[in-house]
Amino acid sequence: xxxxxxxxxxxxxxxxxxxxxxxxxxxxxxxxxxxxxxxxxxxxxxxxxxxxxxxxxxxxxxxxxxxxxxxxxxxxxxxxxxxxxxxxxxxxxxxxxxxxxxxxxxxxxxxxxxxxxxxxxxxxxxxxxxxxxxxxxxxxxxxxxxxxxxxxxxxxxxxxxxxxxxxxxxxxxxxxxxxxxxxxxxxxxxxxxxxxxxxxxxxxxxxxxxxxxxxxxxxxxxxxxxxxxxxxxxxxxxxxxxxxxxxxxxxxxxxxxxxxxxxxxxxxxxxxxxxxxxxxxxxxxxxxxxxxxxxxxxxxxxxxxxxxxxxxxxxxxxxxxxxxxxxxxxxxxxxxxxxxxxxxxxxxx
Amino acid sequence: xxxxxxxxxxxxxxxxxxxxxxxxxxxxxxxxxxxxxxxxxxxxxxxxxxxxxxxxxxxxxxxxxxxxxxxxxxxxxxxxxxxxxxxxxxxxxxxxxxxxxxxxxxxxxxxxxxxxxxxxxxxxxxxxxxxxxxxxxxxxxxxxxxxxxxxxxxxxxxxxxxxxxxxxxxxxxxxxxxxxxxxxxxxxxxxxxxxxxxxxxxxxxxxxxxxxxxxxxxxxxxxxxxxxxxxxxxxxxxxxxxxxxxxxxxxxxxxxxxxxxxxxxxxxxxxxxxxxxxxxxxxxxxxxxxxxxxxxxxxxxxxxxxxxxxxxxxxxxxxxxxxxxxxxxxxxxxxxxxxxxxxxxxxxxxxxxxxxxxxxxxxxxxxxxxxxxxxxxxxxxxxxxxxxxxxxxxxxxxxxxxxxxxxxxxxxxxxxxxxxxxxxxxxxxxxxxxxxxxxxxxxxxxxxxxxxxxxxxxxxxxxxxxxxxxxxxxxxxxxxxxxxxxxxxxxxxxxxxxxxxxxxxxxxxxxxxxxxxxxxxxxxxxxxxxxxxxxxxxxxxxxxxxxxxxxxxxxxx
Numbered sequence: 057x058x059x060x061x062x063x064x065x066x067x068x069x070x071x072x073x074x075x076x077x078x079x080x081x082x083x084x085x086x087x088x089x090x091x092x093x094x095x096x097x098x099x100x101x102x103x104x105x106x107x108x109x110x111x112x113x114x115x116x117x118x119x120x121x122x123x124x125x126x127x128x129x130x131x132x133x134x135x136x137x138x139x140x141x142x143x144x145x146x147x148x149x150x151x152x153x154x155x156x157x158x159x160x161x162x163x164x165x166x167x168x169x170x171x172x173x174x175x176x177x178x179x180x181x182x183x184x185x186x187x188x189x190x191x192x193x194x195x196x197x198x199x200x201x202x203x204x205x206x207x208x209x210x211x212x213x214x215x216x217x218x219x220x221x222x223x224x225x226x227x228x229x230x231x232x233x234x235x236x237x238x239x240x241x242x243x244x245x246x247x248x249x250x251x252x253x254x255x256x257x258x259x260x261x262x263x264x265x266x267x268x269x270x271x272x273x274x275x276x277x278x279x280x281x282x283x284x285x286x287x288x289x290x291x292x293x294x295x296x297x298x299x300x301x302x303x304x305x306x307x308x309x310x311x312x313x314x315x316x317x318x319x320x321x322x323x324x325x326x327x328x329x330x331x332x333x334x335x336x337x338x339x340x341x342x343x344x345x346x347x348x349x350x351x352x353x354x355x356x357x358x359x360x361x362x363x364x365x366x367x368x369x370x371x372x373x374x375x376x377x378x379x380x381x382x383x384x385x386x387x388x389x390x391x392x393x394x395x396x397x398x399x400x401x402x403x404x405x
Numbered sequence: 406x407x408x409x410x411x412x413x414x415x416x417x418x419x420x421x422x423x424x425x426x427x428x429x430x431x432x433x434x435x436x437x438x439x440x441x442x443x444x445x446x447x448x449x450x451x452x453x454x455x456x457x458x459x460x461x462x463x464x465x466x467x468x469x470x471x472x473x474x475x476x477x478x479x480x481x482x483x484x485x486x487x488x489x490x491x492x493x494x495x496x497x498x499x500x501x502x503x504x505x506x507x508x509x510x511x512x513x514x515x516x517x518x519x520x521x522x523x524x525x526x527x528x529x530x531x532x533x534x535x536x537x538x539x540x541x542x543x544x545x546x547x548x549x550x551x552x553x554x555x556x557x558x559x560x561x562x563x564x565x566x567x568x569x570x571x572x573x574x575x576x577x578x579x580x581x582x583x584x585x586x587x588x589x590x591x592x593x594x595x596x597x598x599x600x601x602x603x604x605x606x607x608x609x610x611x612x613x614x615x616x617x618x619x620x621x622x623x624x625x626x627x628x629x630x631x632x633x634x635x636x637x638x639x640x641x642x643x644x645x646x647x648x649x650x651x652x653x654x655x656x657x658x659x660x661x662x663x664x665x666x667x668x669x670x671x672x673x674x675x676x677x678x679x680x681x682x683x684x685x686x687x688x689x690x691x692x693x694x695x696x697x698x699x700x701x702x703x704x705x706x707x708x709x710x711x712x713x714x715x716x717x718x719x720x721x722x723x724x725x726x727x728x729x730x731x732x733x734x735x736x737x738x739x740x741x742x743x744x745x746x747x748x749x750x751x752x753x754x755x756x757x758x759x760x761x762x763x764x765x766x767x768x769x770x771x772x773x774x775x776x777x778x779x780x781x782x783x784x785x786x787x788x789x790x791x792x793x794x795x796x797x798x799x800x801x802x803x804x805x806x807x808x809x810x811x812x813x814x815x816x817x818x819x820x821x822x823x824x825x826x827x828x829x830x831x832x833x834x835x836x837x838x839x840x841x842x843x844x845x846x847x848x849x850x851x852x853x854x855x856x857x858x859x860x861x862x863x864x865x866x867x868x869x870x871x872x873x874x875x876x877x878x879x880x881x882x883x884x885x886x887x888x889x890x891x892x893x894x895x896x897x898x899x900x901x902x903x904x905x906x907x908x909x910x911x912x913x914x915x916x917x918x919x920x921x922x923x924x925x926x927x928x929x930x931x932x933x934x935x936x937x938x939x940x941x942x943x944x945x946x947x948x949x950x951x952x953x954x955x956x957x958x959x960x961x962x
Contacts (some may be wrong), residue, residue, distance in 0.1 A: 068703060086474060091877030093864025095795045106791045113789050117782040124771065124778055128753055132771055134765045135692070137760040145953075146760050150961060151698035159750045167739045170789065175732050182728035201569075234725075244722060246864040250794020253724045255629045256561060256652035258659055260725035273876075277798045277866040278723075279555045281562060282475050287870035381475050 092273045095246045099272065100222075100264045101229075102181045102249035109155040109177045109289075116170060145323060181250070191219060191230045197241030197254035199359040199383055200283035202343055208385070211306040212333070214345030215358045216294045220299040222265035228296070230266035239281060245274030245291050253278050257382065266293040282381030288359030302352075309336030309405055310348045319400025322393050327385070334404065344384060369398045434518035436934055439525050440504025441829065446470050446529060447497035448900070453536075456894060457481045459889055462853075466886040468874040474525030479553040480572075484535070485959040487576065490672070492532040492584055494814060498679040499528075499590050502618045506594060508924035508931060509612045511603025513832055516596035524589030533581025538575035552576035555868060557669060560650030560661040565643050572645065581636045584629045591625035594618055603923075605942040609703075610962070612922050612945065613696060616703050617682035620710040624671045625679070628713060630717025632668035635661065659724060660701035668716035674713040677809065678706065680817035681748060684770050687824050690920045691767035692759030695946060695958070699749045705744035705751075709827035710739045722790040723797050731790045738788035745781055749774065764918075765839030769820035771886065772847055776812030783808060783858070798868075807854050817898065819846070826903065827917045831929040832910030838902035840893050849891025856884045921946035 098104040113213050141294060185241040186192070193215070196203040198352070219230040234243055236254040244251035252262040266272065276287035321331065326340050331344035339347075350356075353363055360379045371378055373394055374386040388389065389397065430438060438514040460481050464472045472480065507514055515521050540549040552572045554562050565571050599618045624877065639661075641647035648654040650661045673822065689696045698700060719738045722731055752774060761767065783805040787793050794801055819842070826834050859880040872878055925950055927936055944950055944958035 091863035093876055095862055095864060107522070108796060109789065110786075110792050112510045113786050113792060117785050120783050121779065124749065125751075125775065125955065128771075128774055131753060131756045132761060135756055141760060145693050146758055148958075149754075150695055150760060151754075155754070156698050156701045156747070156751075160747055163746045167743060170785070171736050174789045174791065178728050178731050181791060181794075182731070208733065219726075237566055240559050242866075244864070244866065245794075246795060251723050251790060251797065252794070255658050255724060257657065258652075258725065260496055274864065275869075276450060277560070279479075279559070280867040281567065282553075284479075285475065285871050288873070289837070330846050348624060350772070352942055359744050361617050366874050383889075405475075 061367065079212050080197045093246045095248055097317050098265045099268050099270075100248040101260075102264065103247055105177045105180050106250055107172055112173055113170065116166060120166070123372070125317065142196060178207070185380060186231045186263075187229070188228065189226070189228045190263075191228065192233070193217065193219070193230055193317055194233045194235060195254065197234070197236040197238075197243075197280070197287075198343075199238050199281050200287040200379070200381075202287070202289065203237075203345065206303070209303050210306070211303055212346045215288075215355065216292060216353050218299065218302050219264070219266065219292060219392060220296050221269050221293050222267060224267075227265055231261060231263045234260040234262065240278045241280045241287070242278035243289065244273070244277040245272050245289050247272050248274075248291060251277045264291075266291070268326075269293045269295055269298075283379055286360040286379050289357075290359055302358075305352065306349055308349075310334045311405055313403045316396070316400040316403050319396035319398070320399045322389070323400055326389075327388060328387070331384070347401065347404055352405060365398055367400060368401060369394055372397060415714030415725050419843055427473065429462070433524075434514075434522045435517040436503050436507050436515045436518065437931060437933075437935075438523060439521050440500045442525055443496045443500030443503060443528075445501060446525075446532070447493050450488050450492040450496075450532060451896070452900075453633075454485050454493055454939040455893065457485040457488070457660070459893060462889045463484060463707060465882050467883065468872050468876075468879055470871060471915070473870075474801050475870045476550075476553060476739070479555075479868070480551040482868055483552045483555055484903070487552070487580075488532075488536060488809070490556065490575075490676075491580060492528075494676050494810065494818075495587060496528055496532075497584075497818060498621075498676065499524075500586075501683070501818075501825070502621075503590070503677060504596055504619060504923060505825065506597055506615055507601065507921050508935055510598065510601060510606055510615055510647060510925050511936060511942065512597065512601035512755075513935050515593050516601055517593050520589050521593055524586040524593065527586030527589065528583045529586075531579045531586065532582075534575060534582060535579035538572050538579075542572040543570045545566035557665050558661075559665075560656075560658040560919075562653050562924070563639060563643075564651060566653075571773075577636045577643075578640055581633060581640075582763050583753025584633045584636070584790075585624050587629050588633075590926055591629070592624040594622035595626070597789045602940060605941050609944065612697065613702055615676045617685065617706055620706050621682075622677040624675050624710055624713065625918065628668045628671035630871060634666035640696050640962075643672060652934075661719075662721050662724060663718070663932040667714075669720060669796040670717040671713045673806075673809065676814050678709070680773070680814040681706070682884045683751060683821040683824070684773055686922065687766050687770045687820050688755050691764060691770070692756045693761045693762075694755055694759040695921075695949075696751065697754035697757075699945065702751055705747045707741075708744040709741060712737060712744070716741060718789060719790075719793070720797075735790050737786055738786065742785050749778055749781070765834070765836060765843060766820040766824035767838070768843045769816045769823070771898075772843070773813055773816040773820065775876075776808060776816060780805060780808035780813055796861060798866055800863035800865045800867055801858050803867045804854050804861060809858070812854060815923050816846075816850075816863075818821055818841075822899075822903070824918070825924075826906065828924055828931070830910070831913055832906050833913045834906040834910060835902050835915060837907070838898055840956075842898040842902060842914045844895075845891050845898060846895030849888045849893075849895055853885050854888070856881050860885075886947070916948070918926075919952075921948045923947055926951075 096107060098107040124352050125207060160292050166310060192208050194205040194207060202215050204217050220228045222228045228302045234252055234254040237254040241254040242251045246264055249262060249265040260366035270293055272291040272293065276284055329339035329341055331341040333348065335348040355362045356367060356371055357379050372387055375382040375384040433439060441489060450843060460473060464470055464478055538549060538551050542549040548570050554568055554573055558576065561567060567621040598615050640647050642651055648656040650656045650658060654660050692905065698954065716734060716738045718726060718734045751877055787796055787805060825836055829934055860881045863877050865878050913929050915927060915929050923940055940947065944962050946958045950957035950959060
């Protein structure tokens with residue numbers, strides 16, 4: 057019997073250790089070094105409000121866990137059947153109204169406290185409306201990439217969202233209208249804010265006000281089909297000047313270079329233009345990403361691969377090698393055409 | 406009531422040809438046989454869905470793994486979820502309810518034996534239909550595939566535009582058909598509990614098992630109906646030109662979510678209430694005390710039943726419902742923690758002051774208590790809508806609901822298997838193998854599902870077939886996958902134990918646990934008519950009264 061008692065100690069101890077290790081690992085380091093998508097390393101007001109609330113919730117639930125866990129552990133150990141048991145039944149207790157009342161009222165009070173804290177943060181995040189300096193962006197989810205339109209600035213781009221940094225004194229938040237061209241998607245850049253879904257025929261909004269410049273990562277968080285996994289999000293937060301420079305550059309029409317006219321002709325005489333736009337040319341398709349300033353982007357295929365000439369060529373030859381299930385068809389071009397087309401795309405800066 | 410009474414008919418049975426015996430099983434309307442059929446059916450699907458889970462985890466063991474292709478991975482998680490919910494956990498719980506409720510309330514059978522058989526075979530047909538998609542989903546002539554829209558199948562991914570072929574149809578029809586089976590069984594349970602109790606057994610003297618299953622059955626009727634309606638609407642959209650969920654023609658993707666989750670959340674309680682039922686029977690017997698606060702337990706159960714109908718949209722905190730709606734569902738979701746907490750406290754109080762025996766069923770129930778406590782608390786975290794704007798659809802949610810379903814429901818189920826196996830088979834299981842199963846599964850469970858919370862906190866969404874290196878997710882995913890192999894080993898030991906004990910186990914006798922409810926007063930296994938004469942009871946623990954005539958329960962209740 058003694059060994060049985062100690063083996064149960066082991067069960068419970070191992071559980072405690074596992075929980076503490078897990079909690080410590082997740083919470084010890086709230087900097088992004090643990091992960092670029094750590095929800096405990098907020099860099100924007102919505103993410104910070106959630107972070108503060110989550111600490112409160114974790115403290116409350118953690119305390120409840122410790123108390124009840126200890127009671128359970130105590131009763132399992134203390135009331136185990138002993139070696140020298142007399143074989144008689146223990147006193148038969150049927151209940152107690154006082155005790156029941158106590159463990160009904162205390163949880164109700166805890167729930168009220170948690171509820172009020174939660175309602176406050178919901179109001180902070182969901183009831184904020186755009187101020188004068190706000191940047192408006194429309195994000196449109198596609199299988200399996202992101203389209204970004206800046207309606208007030210006349211810019212259209214894809215997969216890499218650029219926004220200005222904000223500060224508490226002169227806030228320049230970004231309000232994002234979320235639409236979908238096909239199935240459900242979800243916009244989730246953990247360090248900037250919680251996720252909001254992009255649902256067809258159901259426009260949503262969210263906002264961010266990143267306080268530090270840099271690149272913030274995330275990815276689609278609502279299953280949207282075969283390539284849900286490689287629908288990655290990249291948000292570039294720039295200083296005010298840099299952001300203005302980026303906008304000016306994006307508003308230029310496509311760069312024309314006679315040296316790559318062969319590639320341009322291939323682009324404009326194949327199915328490429330059905331889906332892609334290169335502003336200032338005949339290419340004005342909208343099913344795929346706008347390529348006018350393709351080379352200003354760090355990645356292709358919604359973040360699935362770095363934007364290098366080799367990857368670009370591989371992608372045009374057969375998108376399935378990088379992203380199986382992508383909706384772009386393999387273009388069936390010969391080697392020479394591939395070289396020419398890649399050379400043309402590389403001029404789209 | 407000696408075991409000799411059964412010896413004669415059993416020899417007779419054994420001498421009959423196997424075809425005749427199989428025919429008996431197929432045409433049976435006996436609640437005990439149907440119960441066992443449900444349980445065996447669920448165990449077969451448990452193996453299949455377990456293999457699917459293993460494939461998912463092997464694929465995710467390291468970033469950019471290519472063990473399976475993206476479409477295969479998507480089919481695996483869809484089939485794993487659908488199978489586990491509809492064709493493992495629900496049938497196995499119906500199986501136990503079927504087997505035990507008439508025995509516990511002193512009845513000879515369920516209220517509608519033929520409806521019972523019909524319901525079982527509908528459920529069976531549903532499961533077979535789902536898996537027939539593997540060969541028939543592109544039409545009978547072509548290669549098949551399996552559904553790949555996720556177990557909650559959000560519109561418009563299920564429309565014919567995005568889901569060509571017939572895999573979604575197999576999914577829809579499988580759930581539609583098995584849904585009819587579920588509703589039939591639920592009606593049967595309600596009618597049995599309300600109308601078939603033995604003399605003396607008022608509602609207030611029923612075993613908690615019957616109460617919990619009564620509320621469960623009520624929830625099934627309320628919850629499965631909207632799901633059935635939604636499946637019919639989806640079929641109309643796909644084949645009759647309807648636009649319920651067709652967003653291109655003014656339909657609403659959000660309406661599907663509401664339909665699905667008004668089923669989906671009560672469904673969680675459909676699954677967990679029977680687990681509570683097992684625990685509420687096992688803990689008292691192995692603590693040698695009556696359940697603490699019986700009437701409060703009943704009240705909490707009914708409260709859970711009601712509140713669970715008003716919490717569904719907490720699955721939709723990220724779909725843009727507006728601040729006021731979100732706030733309402735935060736409150737209702739948090740409210741359900743109160744009656745659930747009361748239950749945990751009452752189980753704790755039942756053990757308090759008892760003499761706890763650590764037999765295998767009790768080991769599983771104690772682990773259930775700790776794990777369900779943790780699962781409930783992560784549930785409270787998820788009820789905080791802003792927190793769920795992060796955690797929703799992340800691996801944290803996956804870890805949370807597996808903590809509920811595996812750490813809670815499955816652990817309680819294993820406890821129930823070991824506790825009632827002697828009654829159902831007449832044989833005692835092997836305690837050594839039972840403990841081995843417990844430890845393997847316990848270690849595997851914690852390796853997998855404790856560590857699965859962490860990548861969710863670090864931004865890993867669910868349903869991705871692969872992930873980028875450098876996100877801080879690699880190590881956690883590796884540990885999570887290792888745990889799966891421990892769990893698989895545990896399951897194999899469990900099945901081995903059942904088989905070995907069935908053929909080689911020692912005779913169990915009618916009452917191996919010195920228990921108090923009516924099923925232990927008849928033979929193991931019980932005869933077709935259950936009781937030689939219908940029992941008459943005076944308290945909640947009729948066998949306690951019988952064993953302690955000087956100190957019966959009915960004096961105190």
